Amino acid sequence: MSLIEFSLSSYNEVLKNLIRHVELVGISILLGILISIPLGIFLTRHKRMAGLVLALAGTIQTIPGLVMLGFALILIGIGMLPAIAVLTLYAILPILRNTYTGITEVDKSYTEASRGIGMTNMQTLFKVEIPIALPTIITGIRLSTVYIVSWATLAGLIGAGGLGDLIWTGLSTYNTNYILAGAIPSAILALILNGLIGLLEKILTPRGLRGSRV
Amino acid sequence: MIKFENISKSYGQTAILKNISFEIKQGEFVVLIGPSGCGKTTTLKTINRLIEPNDGKIFINGKDITKENPVELRRTIGYVIQQIGLFPNMTVEQNISVVPRLLKYPKQKCKEIVQDLLKLVDMPYEENAHKYPSELSGGQQQRIGVLRALAASPPIILMDEPFGALDPLTRDTLQEEIKQIQKKLKKTIVFVTHDMDEALSLADTIIFMDKGKIIQMASPEEMLQNPGAPIIKSFLSKQIDNGSNGNGSQKLFAEDFMRTKVLKVPKTSRTLECIKLMSSRDVNSLVVINEDDTYLGTVTIEKIKEQGQPGKEIADLVTAEVITVGRKEAAQVAFDKLLSSESSYVIVLNDNQTVAGLITRTSMAKALGEALWGEVQ
Known part of the structure; x- marks a missing residue:
C-alpha cells in the first residue's frame, strides 16, 4: 500500500489525531503564556530572583522529555492531563526568557521619560515597556510553539493521543506509512504555526518599531 | 516659585x-x-x-x-x-x-x-x-x-x-x-x-x-x-577655546566670528526642494544666491508656505530683510547690527558680494567671552 492510498483510507484517523495534536499544543502554549509572561514581568521587577528562576527553567529544559513523561505518568496517570502538564513546563522557558530580556532591554531613556512625565509603574509597564518588548515576547511564543509541536509527538506514549500515536504505532509494527502519516502533518503543522505567529508578530509590532528594533 | x-x-x-x-x-x-x-x-x-x-x-x-x-x-x-x-x-x-x-x-x-x-x-x-x-x-x-x-x-x-x-x-x-x-x-x-x-x-x-x-x-x-x-x-x-581658534586681543572683525557652514541655494531652486532641504537640516531659512554666486537675500519657510507654489522658482519669495555686514567690518559693528536686528543672525559678505558666512547670537556670545578671557591662558 502506498502512502497516498494509506492516507486516503486512514483519512479519519489522521485527522482525528491531528486535531488532538493541535489541542495538546494549543492548551500547553496557552498555559505557558499565562504562566511565563506574568512571571517574566515579575522577574524584571525583582531582578535578584531572575537569575535563579531562569536557571531553574533552563534546567527543566535539559531533562529529557521521556523522563518527564515518565514522571508525569507515575504522578498523574495516563491521558491528556499529564501530557499537557509536561508540555507546558517545556513551553515556559523560551517565553519566560524572551519576556524578561525583552522588557529588561527596553532603553532606559523611555522608562526615565515615562516616570519623569508622571506615569505610574503600571502605566509605564502597559503603555511603554510591553508594547516595545512585544515583538521579542512573541518571538518567544513562536519558538515554544514550533518545538512543542514536535515534542507533543511523545505524548502518544502515555495515551494522550495526537500525531505521536500514529508514529509510535508505525515504529512498533515496522509500518512506514504510519510513521510518515504522523511525521509529515506534524512538520507541516509546525511550519504553518511558525508562519502564522510570525505574521501576528508583524501585525502587532507598532509601526514606529518596524524595520529598526530599538 | x-x-x-x-x-x-x-x-x-x-x-x-x-x-x-x-x-x-x-x-x-x-x-x-x-x-x-x-x-x-x-x-x-x-x-x-x-x-x-x-x-x-x-x-x-x-x-x-x-x-x-x-x-x-x-x-x-x-x-x-x-x-x-x-x-x-x-x-x-x-x-x-x-x-x-x-x-x-x-x-x-x-x-x-x-x-x-x-x-x-x-x-x-x-x-x-x-x-x-x-x-x-x-x-x-x-x-x-x-x-x-x-x-x-x-x-x-x-x-x-x-x-x-x-x-x-x-x-x-x-x-x-x-x-x-x-x-x-x-x-x-x-x-x-x-x-x-x-x-x-x-x-x-x-x-x-x-x-x-x-x-x-x-x-x-x-x-x-x-x-x-x-x-x-x-x-x-x-x-x-574649544569653540574657536583663539584670536587673542588683536582687533576683531566680523569674519573672526562667523560660521562658514551656510546653506546656500541658487535663486532658481524650486520651492519643494528648498522645503525638503530646510527640514532635513532643521533650519527655517536659507541664503539665496544669484547665478554668479553673489548674495541675493534669504527665504524663510513661512514665506514659501504662505506664497509659494509647488514647482515654482523661489526667486520671487526672496527678501532682503536680514542685515548684511562686510567680513572686514569691526566685530562690534556687526554685533550692534545683530542685536538691533529682527532676525537671529546677520550675513557676512566678501568684498565681491559673495556669501562668506553668518553670525548667530550664539557665535556672538562665544566671541564676547573670548574677548574677555582670550588671553587668560
Whole structure:
C-alpha cells in the first residue's frame, strides 16, 4: 500500500489525531503564556530572583522529555492531563526568557521619560515597556510553539493521543506509512504555526518599531 | 516659585549635593552648569522627585513637594531629557498628548493641544501628527520632546541637557526656539547643560555648581564680568577655546566670528526642494544666491508656505530683510547690527558680494567671552 492510498483510507484517523495534536499544543502554549509572561514581568521587577528562576527553567529544559513523561505518568496517570502538564513546563522557558530580556532591554531613556512625565509603574509597564518588548515576547511564543509541536509527538506514549500515536504505532509494527502519516502533518503543522505567529508578530509590532528594533 | 532649602544628597559615603539653597522666581530661565559630577542633574531631578534628597526641603509655590504624590507632581512639571525618550510605539500626536491623556482630558481637547503646539514649532499637523519618532530627524524629535513637556501647560519645565546630542546648527535653532517659547508662554525653566555658550545665550540666571555646591548664581552678564571663582573663569575660557581658534586681543572683525557652514541655494531652486532641504537640516531659512554666486537675500519657510507654489522658482519669495555686514567690518559693528536686528543672525559678505558666512547670537556670545578671557591662558 502506498502512502497516498494509506492516507486516503486512514483519512479519519489522521485527522482525528491531528486535531488532538493541535489541542495538546494549543492548551500547553496557552498555559505557558499565562504562566511565563506574568512571571517574566515579575522577574524584571525583582531582578535578584531572575537569575535563579531562569536557571531553574533552563534546567527543566535539559531533562529529557521521556523522563518527564515518565514522571508525569507515575504522578498523574495516563491521558491528556499529564501530557499537557509536561508540555507546558517545556513551553515556559523560551517565553519566560524572551519576556524578561525583552522588557529588561527596553532603553532606559523611555522608562526615565515615562516616570519623569508622571506615569505610574503600571502605566509605564502597559503603555511603554510591553508594547516595545512585544515583538521579542512573541518571538518567544513562536519558538515554544514550533518545538512543542514536535515534542507533543511523545505524548502518544502515555495515551494522550495526537500525531505521536500514529508514529509510535508505525515504529512498533515496522509500518512506514504510519510513521510518515504522523511525521509529515506534524512538520507541516509546525511550519504553518511558525508562519502564522510570525505574521501576528508583524501585525502587532507598532509601526514606529518596524524595520529598526530599538 | 521653586525654593531649595539646605538640600543634601549622598549615595553611601559619596556626597552629591552639599547643603544647597537657592530660589527661582516665576518665569525665570535658570541654567545649571558645572563640570561633570558637580550635581547639576541630581539637583534637577530632585525637583520632580525622580531623586529624593536625604536632607532639606524643596518648596514649589510655598508647598513642600514631599507632601505631594510624586506621580501627580510630575504631571504638573514638564520634563525633557537628553536622550529625547519619545515613545517609539506612539505617533507624534500620541507622544505630545501623553500627559493630557494621563490626566484624562477629553479627546477633542487633546487634539487641539497637539495642533496648537505643532504650530508653535512650525511642524504642520497634517504632515507630522501621524508620523512615528523614527521617521523624524534628531532636531524634530527633540522639538516633539519639548512639546510633550509643554502639553499639559505645566508652569515649570525641567530640561536635562536637552540639546546635548544634536549637531551644532540644529542646537542653535532649537535654543532660539526654546527661548522664544519661554518668552511667549512665560514658563519657569530649569535647564541643565555643560556648555557655557548655551548657558550664556539662554539663561536669565546661571547657577554654577562644583562638587555638590553652588559656586556662583548670577546673570550671564554678571558672570562674564565677575566670575566668582577661578574654576568658573577656567571653565568659561576652556569652553571658548574649544569653540574657536583663539584670536587673542588683536582687533576683531566680523569674519573672526562667523560660521562658514551656510546653506546656500541658487535663486532658481524650486520651492519643494528648498522645503525638503530646510527640514532635513532643521533650519527655517536659507541664503539665496544669484547665478554668479553673489548674495541675493534669504527665504524663510513661512514665506514659501504662505506664497509659494509647488514647482515654482523661489526667486520671487526672496527678501532682503536680514542685515548684511562686510567680513572686514569691526566685530562690534556687526554685533550692534545683530542685536538691533529682527532676525537671529546677520550675513557676512566678501568684498565681491559673495556669501562668506553668518553670525548667530550664539557665535556672538562665544566671541564676547573670548574677548574677555582670550588671553587668560
